Amino acid sequence: xxxxxSFTGFAIPTIALWVVAVILQYSVRKQLWAQLSTVAGIxxxxxxxxxxxxxxxxxxxxxxxxxxxxxxxxxxxxxxxxYLKWRYKWILSYSLVVAIVFILVNIFKPEIxxxxxxxxxxxxxxVPHVTAYILAYSLLGAATIVSVVQLYKPDRINDEELxxxxxxxxxxxxxxxxxxxxxxxxxxxxxxxxxxxxxxKETWAFITAAAYxxxxxxxxxxxxxxxxxxxxxxxxxFLMITWKGVNYLPAAKNSVxxxxx
Amino acid sequence: xxxxxxxxxxxKPPWSFAESAFIVTGIVLVGYALQLFLGRFKxxxxxxxNNLFAGGIxxxxxxxxxxxxxxxxxxxxxGIPLTISLLTALVILTVIMGLTPQVTGNSPSQRTVIDIxxxxxxxxxxxxxxxxxxxxxxxxxxxxxxxxxxxxxxxxFYLNHxxxxxxxxxxxxxxxxxxRYGMYVEEDTDYPEWRVYNDKNEVLELPLAIRLNxxxxxxxxxxxxxxxxxxxxxxxxxxxxYLQLDSTQTGxxxxxxxxxIDKYLPQAVxxxxxxxxxxxxxxxxxxxxxxxxxxxxxKTQAGWVCCGNYAQLYRVIPLNAxxxxxxTRPEPKRFASDxxxxxxxxxxxxxxLEVNKPLTIDDWTIYQYGYDNEMGKASGYSSFExxxxxxxxxxxxxxxxxxxxxxxxxxxxxxxxxxxxxDHLE
Numbered sequence: 009x010x011x012x013x014s015f016t017g018f019a020i021p022t023i024a025l026w027v028v029a030v031i032l033q034y035s036v037r038k039q040l041w042a043q044l045s046t047v048a049g050i051x052x053x054x055x056x057x058x059x060x061x062x063x064x065x066x067x068x069x070x071x072x073x074x075x076x077x078x079x080x081x082x083x084x085x086x087x088x089x090x091y092l093k094w095r096y097k098w099i100l101s102y103s104l105v106v107a108i109v110f111i112l113v114n115i116f117k118p119e120i121x122x123x124x125x126x127x128x129x130x131x132x133x134x135v136p137h138v139t140a141y142i143l144a145y146s147l148l149g150a151a152t153i154v155s156v157v158q159l160y161k162p163d164r165i166n167d168e169e170l171x172x173x174x175x176x177x178x179x180x181x182x183x184x185x186x187x188x189x190x191x192x193x194x195x196x197x198x199x200x201x202x203x204x205x206x207x208x209k210e211t212w213a214f215i216t217a218a219a220y221x222x223x224x225x226x227x228x229x230x231x232x233x234x235x236x237x238x239x240x241x242x243x244x245x246f247l248m249i250t251w252k253g254v255n256y257l258p259a260a261k262n263s264v265x266x267x268x269x
Numbered sequence: 270x271x272x273x274x275x276x277x278x279x280x281k282p283p284w285s286f287a288e289s290a291f292i293v294t295g296i297v298l299v300g301y302a303l304q305l306f307l308g309r310f311k312x313x314x315x316x317x318x319n320n321l322f323a324g325g326i327x328x329x330x331x332x333x334x335x336x337x338x339x340x341x342x343x344x345x346x347x348g349i350p351l352t353i354s355l356l357t358a359l360v361i362l363t364v365i366m367g368l369t370p371q372v373t374g375n376s377p378s379q380r381t382v383i384d385i386x387x388x389x390x391x392x393x394x395x396x397x398x399x400x401x402x403x404x405x406x407x408x409x410x411x412x413x414x415x416x417x418x419x420x421x422x423x424x425x426f427y428l429n430h431x432x433x434x435x436x437x438x439x440x441x442x443x444x445x446x447x448x449r450y451g452m453y454v455e456e457d458t459d460y461p462e463w464r465v466y467n468d469k470n471e472v473l474e475l476p477l478a479i480r481l482n483x484x485x486x487x488x489x490x491x492x493x494x495x496x497x498x499x500x501x502x503x504x505x506x507x508x509x510x511y512l513q514l515d516s517t518q519t520g521x522x523x524x525x526x527x528x529x530i531d532k533y534l535p536q537a538v539x540x541x542x543x544x545x546x547x548x549x550x551x552x553x554x555x556x557x558x559x560x561x562x563x564x565x566x567x568k569t570q571a572g573w574v575c576c577g578n579y580a581q582l583y584r585v586i587p588l589n590a591x592x593x594x595x596x597t598r599p600e601p602k603r604f605a606s607d608x609x610x611x612x613x614x615x616x617x618x619x620x621x622l623e624v625n626k627p628l629t630i631d632d633w634t635i636y637q638y639g640y641d642n643e644m645g646k647a648s649g650y651s652s653f654e655x656x657x658x659x660x661x662x663x664x665x666x667x668x669x670x671x672x673x674x675x676x677x678x679x680x681x682x683x684x685x686x687x688x689x690x691x692d693h694l695e
Contacts, residue, residue, distance in 0.1 A: 127603055127624035183678030190672045199625050201449060201636050201656045203664060204440065206392055211367045215360055222356045229349050231286075249367070259370045 010059025012118065018056035019111045025049035026084065026104045033097055043088070046104065050084050053111075057081060066125050069138045072252075073118045078139070080107040080114075082146045090150070096173070102153055103146075133195035140188035141251075147181030148220070148247060155240035165233055174240070175227060182220050189213055200264065208260030212250035219243035284345040289354040296403055297358055300396030304387050310398045315445040317659070324442045327405065335413035347410040355407055358400045366391035401441055408434050425677035432671030439667060443660025451638065452653045454481040454608070461611060465655060475655065476613040477633060483607040484640060484651045488599035490515045490535065491555050491576050495523045495588065496595045504592065511597070514557055525564050526588060531571070532558040539581055545573055551647035552580030561586060561594055579644050599645075606637055606651040622653070632659040 010018075029045035036042070057077055060068050068074040087103025090096070154174040158164045192213075193203040204210060220243050226236040254260040279287055303310075315323060337343055345351060369388045387394025412430050415423060450465035450473065461480035464472050492511035494503035503509035504524060512521045512528060520529035537545040537556035545556040556575040562568070570586065576596040577583030585593040605623040610616075610630055620628045622637040629635075634656045641648035658664075 127601060130603070131625045179678045179681065183675040186675040187672055190668050190675070193668060195625075197634075197661075198627055201627075201634070201654050202447075203661075203668075206366070206371065208367060208371075211363055215363045215367060218356055218360045218363070222353060222360065225349055225352050225356065246364075257368070259368055261370075 009063050010056060011063050012060070014059075015056065015118075016115060018052055019115055022049045022053045022056075023108050023111055025052065026108055030101045030104055033101055039097075042100075043091075046084065046088050046100065050081065050088065053077075053081055053084070067134060067138075069134065070125065070129065073114050075138065075142060076110045076114050078142045079146065080110040082143050083107040083110070083149075086143070086146050086150065090177070099150060099153075103150065106149070128199045131195055131199060133191050133198075137188055137191045137195060140184045140191065144181045144184035144188060145247060145251065147177045147184065148244060151177035151181060152240050152244040155237045159234070159237050159241075165237065171227075175224075178220060178223065178240075182217075182224065185217055185220065189217060205264075207265055208254050208257060208263040209250065209265035212246065212254055216243060216246040216250050219246050282341045282345075284341070284348075284350070286350045286353070289345070289348075289350040290357075293351075293354040293358050293400070293403075296399050297362075297396045300394070300399045301386065303395040303399075305385070307395070309387055309390055309393045310395050312393060312445040315442060317446050320442040320445060324438065327409070327438075331406070331409040331413055334410060335417065338414055338417055343410060343414070346407055347414040351407050352411070355400060355404045359404065362391060362397050362400065366397075401437070405434065405437055405441070408437070425674050425681050428670050428674030428677060430674075432667050432669070432674055434667070436664060436667030436671060439660045439663035443658065443663070446657075446659055448655075448657040450475070450655045452479065452655055453650050454479050454606075454653065455650045456481050456484055461609070477630070477655070478611045479635070479653065480609045480611075481606055481651055482609065484648055485603075485605050485607075486601060486640065486646045486648065487603045488646070489602045491599045492597045493523070493528060493557070493559070493574065494595055494597055495526060495592050496585070498587070498591060498593050503597075514555070514596075520559075526594070527562040527564060528594070529560045529562075530557060531560060537575070539575070539584075543573065543584075545575065552578065554578040554581050555596065555599060556584075557596065559586070559594070561588065563588065579647070604637065604640060604651075606653070608635075608653075610635065632661070633657050634661075 025045050026049045029042045029049065032042040032045060033039065057068060060077075068077060083103045084107045087100045087107075091100040151174045154170060154177070158167065158170060158174075164170060192210075196205065197203040219239065223236065223239040223243060226232065226239060249257070254263055254265065277285075279291075334343055334346065338347075365388055369383060369391070371391065372384075372389045383389050387396070391397050408430060412427070412434060415426060415430075448467075450467055452462060452465045454462040458480075461478035463475050463478035465475055467473055490513065492513050494509060494511050496503050497506075503511070510523045512518070512523055514530070514533050516533065516535075518530050518533065520527070522528065534545055534547050534556050536547055536549055536553040538548040538550070538553050539545055539556075545558075547553075554576060556573055558571070558573050560569060560571045572586045573584055574586055574594055574596045575581065575584040576598050578598075583595070585595040587593050603623065605621050607621050608619070608628075610618045610620065610628065612630060614631070616630065618628065618630055620635075622628055622635060624637050627634050627636045636654040636656070638652045638654040640651050
């Protein structure tokens with residue numbers, strides 16, 4: 009039985025494998041070993057999530073601590089896949105380091121109470137809705153790092169290859185963001201009676217999507233490069249407000265989306 | 270932009286960012302003027318068939334405009350700068366909305382500046398409605414332009430933009446036709462219920478009636494907690510610890526107390542000697558026999574703990590002067606109503622209604638809403654929400670198109686180096 013008590017037992021070896029992967033990436037020429045170490049960590053972590061899911065008898069996607077498991081898992085996975093496609097070393101080490109940070113947060117501040125799944129959350133839309141969002145957040149987070157690198161190093165602002173790479177992350181991330189939102193709309197219709205109620209979480213999800221839409225359309229023309237790049241960190245702040253901030257906003261104290269408090 | 274030689278004269282065609290920003294700002298300002306003089310936008314004026322006429326006029330206007338698709342005006346209307354300006358306006362308005370608590374329903378608005386400007390009812394404020402409408406016009410123009418130069422390989426563009434347009438159109442123009450009512454139906458009555466309450470608590474009669482054959486409530490097993498005897502809050506207050514009860518649970522630890530479970534009865538009734546026995550009846554409630562050891566003092570005590578319900582008292586074990594061992598009330602796992610629905614058109618449908626499993630009949634959707642919380646399993650009524658939305662099918666068409674377009678983004682992405690993306694551009 010894999011319960012939350014076994015988390016540290018899985019988390020420490022996973023962190024170790026990923027730390028080794030980052031070190032190998034920059035110390036050994038051959039990248040195969042770094043890749044293998046990364047994948048071994050991902051598999052180990054996946055076994056924990058799977059076993060935890062089975063022992064909970066519901067998907068571990070409800071509390072903050074549970075969604076962080078997925079964030080770590082997908083960050084490492086997406087980092088690995090994008091590395092294989094684009095061969096940017098830093099993207100892999102960045103995703104691994106952030107994934108490790110989320111694991112550490114879960115070790116020291118789990119926020120994982122054994123809670124029952126209320127009827128409104130018992131739906132076929134639960135897993136795809138949350139997964140699409142978490143995956144979107146990981147990709148959009150990676151794209152934000154690219155934009156920060158470009159803003160920080162003025163000579164890279166016009167690096168078209170790097171910008172196109174960020175755009176690829178954004179297009180896939182935005183596609184997932186919209187899919188997550190539309191699945192949420194269908195679910196909301198089934199559970200709450202309306203597909204869009206401008207609940208605070210929905211309002212901020214709209215703002216986030218609109219901000220990324222702004223970026224995508226700015227990139228279709230070539231003027232105002234710096235402004236365009238700045239849109240990504242700003243959009244990511246909106247994203248963080250949607251994800252976590254609404255739990256603390258006074259305007260959102262009646263949100264139907266705040267479950268874990 | 271920075272060099273004066275490149276600076277173009279404002280309002281000289283072709284219009285770009287500056288002109289678009291001016292015009293969208295103008296729209297927002299006109300919106301605030303209307304807001305100040307007329308109050309908030311009354312969606313009632315778009316009630317059927319007015320919304321059909323307005324929508325028809327919008328479509329016809331878009332068609333007429335697209336006949337002149339080479340004109341400077343149409344090029345601007347369907348161009349990137351206007352898209353950017355409208356999106357920016359939407360982001361600013363919705364950020365204000367996201368930071369201001371929103372007033373819903375018919376509660377009278379106070380007259381603070383925030384209310385007068387419509388910040389607290391953003392989606393029915395004039396600036397928001399005008400920007401939303403103008404977005405529909407501009408997005409329609411973008412689609413019309415690309416339709417005139419139709420290419421199969423642009424399918425992601427058509428799916429995304431048309432899907433979004435249909436969604437925004439049906440949601441916006443259909444809003445006034447939506448109705449939501451609450452209905453309370455008692456169990457085991459001979460005649461069905463057809464009276465409902467609207468959000469003003471007025472009673473209305475519907476062309477639709479519901480009979481409740483049976484209401485069932487399944488609950489999760491309760492949990493044990495150590496509570497503060499004064500406040501009743503579980504400890505530690507920042508992150509309460511619970512011991513989940515179920516048929517396999519043998520015991521555990523909360524704070525300094527070691528708890529072992531002797532007997533757990535999910536459906537129990539209290540005997541005259543303060544013990545419990547299993548009885549299957551509506552008034553039964555969970556009870557558990559435990560032994561508690563205080564690791565600090567070494568003291569052990571045994572007894573029954575029960576969460577209580579409308580028929581039985583709760584029972585706790587006092588641990589010391591400050592704390593008691595108590596049982597939480599069971600949380601609902603699933604509640605369902607076995608109903609039969611009759612429509613005026615002569616249809617009758619049997620259905621088991623559950624949360625997340627509504628029943629759709631004609632343009633109505635019927636939801637399981639609630640029950641008598643105090644009575645729990647013994648609730649004598651079930652409450653439903655009835656939602657009428659004749660535009661829902663069109664909304665779903667938009668959602669399906671838009672979702673398909675989003676999937677396409679996975680493989681379209683940015684084009685390769687050197688290739689120019691020409692969305693919106695000629």
